[in-house]
Amino acid sequence: MLDVTDLVTAYGKIEALKGVSLQVEGGKITCLLGPNGAGKTTLMMTIAGVLQPRRGSIRLKGAELAGLSPARIVSQGVALVPENRLVFPHMSVYENLLAGAYQRHDKAGVNADIERMYARFPQLHERSEQMAGTLSGGEQQMLAVARALMSQPRLLLMDEPSLGLAPLIVAEIFNIIAELNRDGTTIFLVEQNAHMALQVAHQFFLMEQGRITFKGTPGQLAEDEVIQRAYLGTRRAAG
Amino acid sequence: MIDLVQNTIDGVMIGSSYGLLALGFTLIFGVMRRLNLSYGPSIMIGGYVGTVLYVQYGAGPLAVAGTMILGAAIAGIYVERLCFAPMRMGAGIASMVSSFAIWMQLEQAAILVLPRHTYPFPPLTTGAPLEWGPFLLRLDHLIMLGCALGLTAAIQFALYRTRFGLALRAIIGNPVAAHLVGINVSVAVMLAFAAASAIGGVAGFLVLSVDQQVTPMFGMWATLKGLIAMMIGGLGSIPGAILGGLLLGVVEAHCQWYFGPQIRDLAAYIVLFVFLLVHPGGLLGRAPGSDIAAPRTP
Ligand SMILES: Nc1ncnc2c1ncn2[C@@H]1O[C@H](COP(=O)(O)OP(=O)(O)O)[C@@H](O)[C@H]1O
Ligand SMILES: [Mg+2]
Numbered sequence: 001m002l003d004v005t006d007l008v009t010a011y012g013k014i015e016a017l018k019g020v021s022l023q024v025e026g027g028k029i030t031c032l033l034g035p036n037g038a039g040k041t042t043l044m045m046t047i048a049g050v051l052q053p054r055r056g057s058i059r060l061k062g063a064e065l066a067g068l069s070p071a072r073i074v075s076q077g078v079a080l081v082p083e084n085r086l087v088f089p090h091m092s093v094y095e096n097l098l099a100g101a102y103q104r105h106d107k108a109g110v111n112a113d114i115e116r117m118y119a120r121f122p123q124l125h126e127r128s129e130q131m132a133g134t135l136s137g138g139e140q141q142m143l144a145v146a147r148a149l150m151s152q153p154r155l156l157l158m159d160e161p162s163l164g165l166a167p168l169i170v171a172e173i174f175n176i177i178a179e180l181n182r183d184g185t186t187i188f189l190v191e192q193n194a195h196m197a198l199q200v201a202h203q204f205f206l207m208e209q210g211r212i213t214f215k216g217t218p219g220q221l222a223e224d225e226v227i228q229r230a231y232l233g234t235r236r237a238a239g
Numbered sequence: 240m241i242d243l244v245q246n247t248i249d250g251v252m253i254g255s256s257y258g259l260l261a262l263g264f265t266l267i268f269g270v271m272r273r274l275n276l277s278y279g280p281s282i283m284i285g286g287y288v289g290t291v292l293y294v295q296y297g298a299g300p301l302a303v304a305g306t307m308i309l310g311a312a313i314a315g316i317y318v319e320r321l322c323f324a325p326m327r328m329g330a331g332i333a334s335m336v337s338s339f340a341i342w343m344q345l346e347q348a349a350i351l352v353l354p355r356h357t358y359p360f361p362p363l364t365t366g367a368p369l370e371w372g373p374f375l376l377r378l379d380h381l382i383m384l385g386c387a388l389g390l391t392a393a394i395q396f397a398l399y400r401t402r403f404g405l406a407l408r409a410i411i412g413n414p415v416a417a418h419l420v421g422i423n424v425s426v427a428v429m430l431a432f433a434a435a436s437a438i439g440g441v442a443g444f445l446v447l448s449v450d451q452q453v454t455p456m457f458g459m460w461a462t463l464k465g466l467i468a469m470m471i472g473g474l475g476s477i478p479g480a481i482l483g484g485l486l487l488g489v490v491e492a493h494c495q496w497y498f499g500p501q502i503r504d505l506a507a508y509i510v511l512f513v514f515l516l517v518h519p520g521g522l523l524g525r526a527p528g529s530d531i532a533a534p535r536t537p
Contacts, residue, residue: 070421074419088413102405151421
């Protein structure tokens with residue numbers, strides 16, 4: 001479904017992605033693991049169009065996304081749940097969901113989808129008029145997911161949705177991920193929590209220092225090796 | 240006592256023009272977290288277009304108003320494209336400094352094209368002031384107050400009840416997330432800039448038509464009054480802008496009456512100074528840190 005080929009993204013002179021190639025299969029959960037600073041967020045932001053790549057291509061079912069504006073990429077059916085959630089803090093939960101549907105013009109459909117989000121995330125329903133900035137971390141994460149879903153994405157990108165959340169909430173988030181996937185959404189997930197990620201993923205990639213260093217299925221590599229490389233990176237782990 | 244009330248009335252009326260100036264200023268600041276020092280000079284350019292229309296073609300006040308508002312909006316877009324669009328995600332100081340450079344450029348351009356110091360401007364009404372008991376109310380002042388209140392309500396409506404307003408508030412809240420939900424941030428910011436400068440154009444037209452003249456100094460005057468009123472009212476607050484403007488107008492009117500016109504401008508700075516010292520958030524600004532004017536975290 002998503003084909004990333006030889007992608008290079010740089011901040012000034014420093015290349016954070018040094019030729020990344022990977023594939024996300026339709027209908028599956030694909031996971032990207034890697035230590036801090038590996039370039040995972042940079043990759044997500046580049047796919048979403050917030051960062052422009054130097055080189056390489058990003059194809060969604062064959063159609064090129066690289067070079068499109070973030071708005072065009074959203075309308076192509078790709079939505080990102082960003083690292084640190086980035087809800088609109090001074091807007092209500094309801095308005096956050098409305099903003100998530102910014103590219104849509106079917107008012108009735110949008111309202112129906114907001115009701116669906118309320119049904120799936122009852123905490124959001126209870127707090128629909130509350131400012132998003134006053135929600136707990138877990139609730140903000142639910143809101144960030146629901147906001148992304150409001151654009152009716154074919155491909156949902158998620159950047160460390162478990163970051164900074166209590167274990168019980170993390171489990172709930174992963175339940176939601178599995179559930180969304182069962183309902184037909186393709187998911188590309190960045191995680192630090194390798195243990196949880198390997199439980200839901202169909203396929204995973206390891207990224208270290210701007211490069212993909214492993215591709216496989218969860219059974220293929222011993223979990224402790226994955227964890228070691230995901231947290232520490234090969235080079236330091238070997239030394 | 241009558242003087243006190245009459246001065247307060249005059250202060251409220253003049254203050255409503257400061258409030259209008261602050262309204263445009265605060266809109267730009269709220270959306271961009273950037274100080275646009277070229278705000279006043281953009282309005283002045285609108286005023287110059289207006290006076291040409293008036294002197295050369297004998298246009299009436301409404302045609303002059305329309306052209307001036309349009310001229311200010313176009314000058315505003317020019318400033319935005321030049322100083323703010325290229326440095327959107329960082330470099331707050333750089334865009335402020337470059338907006339200062341454009342200020343000088345616009346002022347020099349105005350002086351080059353129309354080298355005399357003052358040019359006439361059409362009055363809005365020439366009718367006698369209304370009498371209300373012992374007090375006098377100028378018609379053009381009442382129009383000023385009406386515009387200030389009407390535009391405040393219109394902006395509040397636009398921000399909280401329209402799709403464009405939702406986009407602007409999303410950008411204010413988190414520009415990266417605004418991109419991610421599919422808002423065309425660059426276009427929205429440019430339109431907000433144009434709208435803010437157009438509001439400045441309304442304010443500028445009302446002030447110039449009371450003065451019945453325009454000078455190249457008008458740009459600096461508008462930037463200063465708008466900036467002070469905005470800071471008194473609370474950075475980024477729409478109702479605060481109007482309140483700050485009214486308060487500034489009233490204080491100035493009283494100071495002029497009791498201490499003379501030299502003290503008038505000094506009073507504005509003293510009020511600003513006192514606010515910065517004891518209540519830096521301004522009248523309606525939230526506590527620093529929770530404010531929409533707080534530094535953005537992308
Ligand atoms: N805005 C930025 N400016 C400069 N360098 C950055 C910026 N964001 C990230 N980087 C650098 O790019 C590399 C990859 O960062 P990031 O994509 O955030 O990694 P990850 O999400 O895997 O932790 C790091 O070395 C980081 O320091
Ligand atoms: Mg990251």
